[in-house]
Amino acid sequence: MISGYLETLSAALNFDRALAERVRQEVEDHLQQAIAADPSNGGIAAEHRAIAEFGDAQAVAAQFATLSVAEQMRKLGIALILVIAGVFVAMKGRIAWYAVTGGDLGHDMTPVTRIVGSIDRYSFWLAVIIGTGSFAYVVGRPVPTLVDARYRKQLRCVLVLCLAAIAPLVLSVISDGVLTAIRMGAELCAWSLVPIGTMAIEIGCVGILVFHFWIMRSRTVFAVSLLAP
Amino acid sequence: MLKGHLDMIVLAALAAGPAHGYAVIEKIKRRSNQAFDLPEGTIYPALHRLEQAGLLSSRWVTAESGRRRRVYALTRRGERAFAGHRAVWQQFSDAMGDLLAGARQRRRSA
Numbered sequence: 001m002i003s004g005y006l007e008t009l010s011a012a013l014n015f016d017r018a019l020a021e022r023v024r025q026e027v028e029d030h031l032q033q034a035i036a037a038d039p040s041n042g043g044i045a046a047e048h049r050a051i052a053e054f055g056d057a058q059a060v061a062a063q064f065a066t067l068s069v070a071e072q073m074r075k076l077g078i079a080l081i082l083v084i085a086g087v088f089v090a091m092k093g094r095i096a097w098y099a100v101t102g103g104d105l106g107h108d109m110t111p112v113t114r115i116v117g118s119i120d121r122y123s124f125w126l127a128v129i130i131g132t133g134s135f136a137y138v139v140g141r142p143v144p145t146l147v148d149a150r151y152r153k154q155l156r157c158v159l160v161l162c163l164a165a166i167a168p169l170v171l172s173v174i175s176d177g178v179l180t181a182i183r184m185g186a187e188l189c190a191w192s193l194v195p196i197g198t199m200a201i202e203i204g205c206v207g208i209l210v211f212h213f214w215i216m217r218s219r220t221v222f223a224v225s226l227l228a229p
Numbered sequence: 230m231l232k233g234h235l236d237m238i239v240l241a242a243l244a245a246g247p248a249h250g251y252a253v254i255e256k257i258k259r260r261s262n263q264a265f266d267l268p269e270g271t272i273y274p275a276l277h278r279l280e281q282a283g284l285l286s287s288r289w290v291t292a293e294s295g296r297r298r299r300v301y302a303l304t305r306r307g308e309r310a311f312a313g314h315r316a317v318w319q320q321f322s323d324a325m326g327d328l329l330a331g332a333r334q335r336r337r338s339a
Contacts, residue, residue, distance in 0.1 A: 022299070023273070025297050025299070026250055026273060028296070029250075029297070029299075030250050030251045030269070030273070032294070032296065034251065034269075053268075054270045055269065055270030055271070056270075059270065060271075063270075063274035064274055067274060067278055067281060070281070143282070
C-alpha cells in the first residue's frame with residue numbers, strides 16, 4: 001500500500017526527477033515512522049491511517065509542483081539577465097577585436113550589412129528592455145501554496161514575457177552571425193578564432209536560455225494538469 | 230486560519246534546533262497541545278518552500294533504521310524572519326487581548 005502511494009506521488013512529479021526522488025524518500029521515511037508510532041504496531045490499518053493523515057497523493061504532488069514551477073521561474077529570470085549580459089560581452093569583445101585587428105567596421109558598410117546591423121542593434125535592445133522587465137516581474141515574487149487561477153495567469157504572463165525577450169535575442173544573435181560571416185568571408189585563419197569563439201558563446205548562451213524556457217513551459221503544463229478537475 | 234500562519238508555525242518548530250519532517254509535525258502537535266493538527270502532507274511542501282526562500286537549510290542523514298532522512302535547520306535569515314514574525318504576532322496578540330478585555334469589562338459594567 002505504501003509503495004503504491006509513493007509510486008503515485010513520484011509519478012505525478014516525474015517532470016522533475018530530482019524533486020520526485022527527494023519527495024519519495026522523505027515521504028517514505030515519514031510514513032514508516034508514522035506506522036511505527038501507531039498504537040496498533042504496524043499492519044494494514046496503520047498503513048491506512050498513515051496515508052490518510054498524510055493526504056491525497058495528487059494534492060500533495062500539486063503543492064510540490066507549484067514549488068518546482070516557482071523555482072524554475074526564478075532560474076529562468078536569472079538566466080535571462082545573465083544570457084543577455086553574456087551576449088552583450090561577446091558582441092563587444094568581437095567588436096573590440098575587429099578594432100584591434102581590422103580597424104573601424106564602418107569602412108566596409110554595404111546596404112546589406114547596414115540593414116542587418118540595424119536589425120541586430122534594435123532587436124538586442126528590445127531583448128534588453130523586455131528581459132529586464134521580465135526579470136523584475138519574476139524575481140521577488142512570493143511562492144504561492146498552489147497553482148490557483150491568479151498564479152496561472154502570472155505564469156502565462158512570465159512565459160509570454162520571456163518568449164518576447166528570447167525572440168528578439170535570437171534574431172540579434174542570427175544577425176550577429178550574418179555580420180560575422182560577411183566580415184570573415186571565405187577565408188579561415190587564426191584571426192577568425194575570436195569572432196567564431198564569441199559567436200559560439202552567443203549561440204551557447206541563447207541555447208541555455210531556450211532550454212530553461214522549455215523546462216519552465218513543460219513544468220507549468222504538468223503543474224496545471226495536476227490541478228485540472 | 231492556520232494556513233496563513235503555516236510558515237511561522239514551521240519556523241517556530243525548528244527554532245529549538247534541527248529536525249526532520251516527522252519530528253517537526255510531532256513538535257507542532259505537542260507544543261500546541263494537539264490544537265494544531267495540520268494535514269501532514271502540507272508540512273513537507275512548506276519545508277521545501279521555506280528552504281527555497283533561504284529561511285531553512287537541509288541535509289540528508291542516515292537514521293538508525295538505515296533509511297535516509299532529510300533534516301532541516303533554520304538559517305540566519307530564517308532566525309531573523311522568525312524573530313520578526315514573533316514580534317508582529319506578540320503585538321497583535323497583546324492588542325487583541327486588550328480589546329477583548331475592554332469588551333468584557335464594558336459588558337460587566339452594563
